[in-house]
Amino acid sequence: AQSVTQLDSQVPVFEEAPVELRCNYSSSVSVYLFWYVQYPNQGLQLLLKYLSGSTLVKGINGFEAEFNKSQTSFHLRKPSVHISDTAEYFCALVTSGSARQLTFGSGTQLTVLP
Amino acid sequence: DTGVSQDPRHKITKRGQNVTFRCDPISEHNRLYWYRQTLGQGPEFLTYFQNEAQLEKSRLLSDRFSAERPKGSFSTLEIQRTEQGDSAMYLCASSSQGGAREKLFFGSGTQLSVL
Numbered sequence: 001a002q003s004v005t006q007l008d009s010q011v012p013v014f015e016e017a018p019v020e021l022r023c024n025y026s027s028s029v030s031v032y033l034f035w036y037v038q039y040p041n042q043g044l045q046l047l048l049k050y051l052s053g054s055t056l057v058k059g060i061n062g063f064e065a066e067f068n069k070s071q072t073s074f075h076l077r078k079p080s081v082h083i084s085d086t087a088e089y090f091c092a093l094v095t096s097g098s099a100r101q102l103t104f105g106s107g108t109q110l111t112v113l114p
Numbered sequence: 115d116t117g118v119s120q121d122p123r124h125k126i127t128k129r130g131q132n133v134t135f136r137c138d139p140i141s142e143h144n145r146l147y148w149y150r151q152t153l154g155q156g157p158e159f160l161t162y163f164q165n166e167a168q169l170e171k172s173r174l175l176s177d178r179f180s181a182e183r184p185k186g187s188f189s190t191l192e193i194q195r196t197e198q199g200d201s202a203m204y205l206c207a208s209s210s211q212g213g214a215r216e217k218l219f220f221g222s223g224t225q226l227s228v229l
Contacts, residue, residue: 004156036220043118043205043220044157051215090156101170102149102218104156 002027004091006105014113015083021076021108023065023091033074034092034102035065044090050074061085086112116140118221120206126227127196134192135224139208146189147218148181149205150174157205163189196228 007022025031035047048059055067065076074091091105119138127133139146144165149157160179162170165186175181178196183189193200203225207218 009154041222043222044207044218045220046217092156101159101162101172102157104158106155 002093002095002103004093004103004105006091006108008108010109012111012113013081016080018079019081021089023074023105025072025093027095029095031093031095033067035076036090036092038088081112083112083114085110118206118208118219120221120224122224124225128229129198130195132192132194133196133226134190135204137189137206137221140219143208143210145209146183147207148191151203151205198228201226201228
């Protein structure tokens with residue numbers, strides 16, 4: 001079985017500061033990795049995904065993530081956050097052989113303070 | 115493209131009652147998913163349709179739960195004899211293709227509260 005662990009349930013950060021949201025995964029088979037964002041009263045939106053190739057993946061809104069196979073991690077980063085980045089962020093995976101059963105982490109609430 | 119819509123947005127019911135939720139996917143999407151999200155947790159997979167065929171069901175989907183997609187367009191999720199543990203956000207998602215490059219579009223969800 002596979003699992004996703006998001007180490008921080010809440011991350012407060014001041015506007016224009018850098019942020020890193022941590023994600024570790026466990027799987028005995030190859031995985032594809034995703035970060036989703038959920039703004040209040042909205043559906044989940046895909047930020048970025050890692051399928052193969054370059055381990056540094058760039059997504060929307062200036063976010064990027066780095067796949068580290070040896071550390072089984074997929075941390076999300078942004079060099080300078082804005083108030084509008086306040087949202088819940090979910091790391092997720094799907095095993096390459098599955099029929100798209102996304103396994104999500106428990107989420108990290110990012111709060112950007114003025 | 116009006117996105118994935120779910121109805122109702124909120125549902126409050128008494129324990130033991132039946133409830134039904136509806137999901138309208140993006141019109142050209144042939145794949146449809148239901149997920150459940152409880153407070154403080156990430157979404158959990160419930161079931162998956164390709165067109166009208168229900169191809170996967172999670173063991174979370176007890177016999178009180180049934181999902182249909184009769185014409186391969188909208189889908190309904192029914193919960194019979196609701197229990198307080200059914201209180202959660204029920205999310206629907208759709209996509210147009212499978213494989214590694216599949217992109218899911220999520221609706222805003224139906225928040226169920228069982229009293």
